[in-house]
Amino acid sequence: MSYERLLHEHDRIDRALVRLQRLTEAPVPDVPAVSHALSDLAGELVEHLAHEDSFIYPRMIESSVGHVASIARGFVDEFAALAEEWKIYIAAWLPESIAGDWDGFKRDTDAILTRLAARVRAENSVLYAAALNHGLIPLRD
Secondary structure, rough: OOHHHHHHHHHHHHHHHHHHHHOOOOOOOHHHHHHHHHHHHHHHHHHHHHHHHHHHHHHHHHHHHHHHHHHHHHHHHHHHHHHHHHHHHHHHOOOHHHHHHHHHHHHHHHHOOOOOOOHHHHHHHHHHHHHHOOOOOOOHH
Protein backbone atom coordinates (compact mmCIF):
# COMPACT_ATOMS: atom_id res chain seq x y z
CA MET A 1 0.00 0.00 0.00
CA SER A 2 1.51 3.29 -1.07
CA TYR A 3 0.88 6.96 -0.39
CA GLU A 4 -0.27 7.29 -3.99
CA ARG A 5 -2.77 4.43 -3.59
CA LEU A 6 -4.15 5.81 -0.33
CA LEU A 7 -4.63 9.23 -1.94
CA HIS A 8 -6.35 7.58 -4.92
CA GLU A 9 -8.75 5.83 -2.55
CA HIS A 10 -9.44 9.15 -0.84
CA ASP A 11 -10.19 10.70 -4.24
CA ARG A 12 -12.78 7.97 -4.81
CA ILE A 13 -14.29 8.64 -1.38
CA ASP A 14 -14.37 12.38 -2.13
CA ARG A 15 -16.20 11.74 -5.41
CA ALA A 16 -18.73 9.53 -3.60
CA LEU A 17 -19.22 12.29 -1.00
CA VAL A 18 -19.84 14.87 -3.72
CA ARG A 19 -22.31 12.60 -5.57
CA LEU A 20 -24.35 12.12 -2.42
CA GLN A 21 -24.17 15.81 -1.53
CA ARG A 22 -25.44 16.78 -4.97
CA LEU A 23 -28.38 14.44 -4.62
CA THR A 24 -29.35 16.08 -1.32
CA GLU A 25 -29.58 19.46 -3.06
CA ALA A 26 -32.75 18.38 -4.86
CA PRO A 27 -36.04 19.66 -3.44
CA VAL A 28 -37.54 16.15 -3.54
CA PRO A 29 -35.71 12.88 -2.99
CA ASP A 30 -34.68 10.50 -5.72
CA VAL A 31 -34.67 7.64 -3.24
CA PRO A 32 -33.19 4.98 -5.56
CA ALA A 33 -30.34 7.30 -6.59
CA VAL A 34 -29.70 8.34 -2.99
CA SER A 35 -29.72 4.73 -1.80
CA HIS A 36 -27.29 3.79 -4.55
CA ALA A 37 -25.01 6.72 -3.67
CA LEU A 38 -25.08 5.73 0.01
CA SER A 39 -24.21 2.16 -0.92
CA ASP A 40 -21.33 3.34 -3.12
CA LEU A 41 -19.96 5.56 -0.36
CA ALA A 42 -20.25 2.77 2.20
CA GLY A 43 -18.41 0.41 -0.15
CA GLU A 44 -15.60 2.88 -0.72
CA LEU A 45 -15.26 3.43 3.03
CA VAL A 46 -15.23 -0.28 3.87
CA GLU A 47 -12.55 -1.03 1.27
CA HIS A 48 -10.39 1.90 2.32
CA LEU A 49 -10.70 1.23 6.04
CA ALA A 50 -9.68 -2.38 5.52
CA HIS A 51 -6.48 -1.15 3.87
CA GLU A 52 -5.75 1.37 6.60
CA ASP A 53 -6.51 -1.04 9.45
CA SER A 54 -4.34 -3.78 8.00
CA PHE A 55 -1.49 -1.66 6.76
CA ILE A 56 -0.91 1.93 7.78
CA TYR A 57 -2.14 2.01 11.37
CA PRO A 58 -0.22 -1.05 12.56
CA ARG A 59 3.00 0.23 10.97
CA MET A 60 2.60 3.67 12.48
CA ILE A 61 1.56 2.49 15.94
CA GLU A 62 4.47 0.04 16.08
CA SER A 63 6.90 2.70 14.87
CA SER A 64 9.90 3.54 17.00
CA VAL A 65 9.30 7.21 16.17
CA GLY A 66 7.22 8.28 19.16
CA HIS A 67 5.29 11.12 17.60
CA VAL A 68 4.32 8.96 14.60
CA ALA A 69 2.83 6.32 16.89
CA SER A 70 1.07 9.05 18.84
CA ILE A 71 -0.40 10.56 15.67
CA ALA A 72 -1.73 7.16 14.57
CA ARG A 73 -3.23 6.39 17.98
CA GLY A 74 -4.92 9.79 17.98
CA PHE A 75 -6.43 9.11 14.57
CA VAL A 76 -7.65 5.69 15.69
CA ASP A 77 -9.25 7.18 18.81
CA GLU A 78 -10.90 10.02 16.88
CA PHE A 79 -12.20 7.63 14.26
CA ALA A 80 -14.02 5.52 16.84
CA ALA A 81 -16.53 8.33 17.40
CA LEU A 82 -16.95 8.95 13.68
CA ALA A 83 -17.42 5.23 13.01
CA GLU A 84 -20.17 5.08 15.62
CA GLU A 85 -21.84 8.14 14.13
CA TRP A 86 -21.66 6.50 10.68
CA LYS A 87 -23.26 3.27 11.99
CA ILE A 88 -26.14 5.22 13.50
CA TYR A 89 -26.55 7.29 10.33
CA ILE A 90 -26.62 4.24 8.01
CA ALA A 91 -29.05 2.37 10.27
CA ALA A 92 -31.37 5.38 10.51
CA TRP A 93 -31.51 6.32 6.83
CA LEU A 94 -33.07 3.43 5.00
CA PRO A 95 -35.04 4.16 1.79
CA GLU A 96 -38.37 4.49 3.64
CA SER A 97 -36.98 6.95 6.16
CA ILE A 98 -35.27 8.99 3.45
CA ALA A 99 -38.56 9.28 1.57
CA GLY A 100 -40.44 10.09 4.77
CA ASP A 101 -38.10 12.76 6.12
CA TRP A 102 -36.14 14.30 3.27
CA ASP A 103 -35.24 17.43 5.24
CA GLY A 104 -33.96 15.37 8.17
CA PHE A 105 -31.96 13.17 5.83
CA LYS A 106 -30.44 16.23 4.16
CA ARG A 107 -29.49 17.71 7.54
CA ASP A 108 -27.94 14.48 8.84
CA THR A 109 -26.21 13.80 5.54
CA ASP A 110 -24.65 17.24 5.46
CA ALA A 111 -23.30 16.70 8.99
CA ILE A 112 -21.81 13.25 8.33
CA LEU A 113 -20.38 14.23 4.94
CA THR A 114 -18.71 17.26 6.49
CA ARG A 115 -17.10 15.03 9.13
CA LEU A 116 -15.99 12.43 6.56
CA ALA A 117 -14.51 15.07 4.25
CA ALA A 118 -12.60 16.60 7.16
CA ARG A 119 -11.28 13.17 8.09
CA VAL A 120 -10.05 12.55 4.55
CA ARG A 121 -8.26 15.92 4.52
CA ALA A 122 -6.66 15.26 7.91
CA GLU A 123 -5.44 11.82 6.90
CA ASN A 124 -3.95 13.23 3.69
CA SER A 125 -2.19 16.15 5.32
CA VAL A 126 -1.15 14.69 8.68
CA LEU A 127 -1.37 10.90 8.89
CA TYR A 128 -0.12 9.88 5.46
CA ALA A 129 2.44 12.65 5.34
CA ALA A 130 3.93 11.44 8.64
CA ALA A 131 3.98 7.84 7.43
CA LEU A 132 5.63 8.83 4.17
CA ASN A 133 8.17 11.15 5.80
CA HIS A 134 9.31 8.38 8.18
CA GLY A 135 9.53 5.66 5.54
CA LEU A 136 6.56 3.68 6.79
CA ILE A 137 4.84 3.71 3.40
CA PRO A 138 6.34 3.99 -0.07
CA LEU A 139 5.45 6.89 -2.34
CA ARG A 140 4.28 4.55 -5.12
CA ASP A 141 3.46 0.85 -5.46
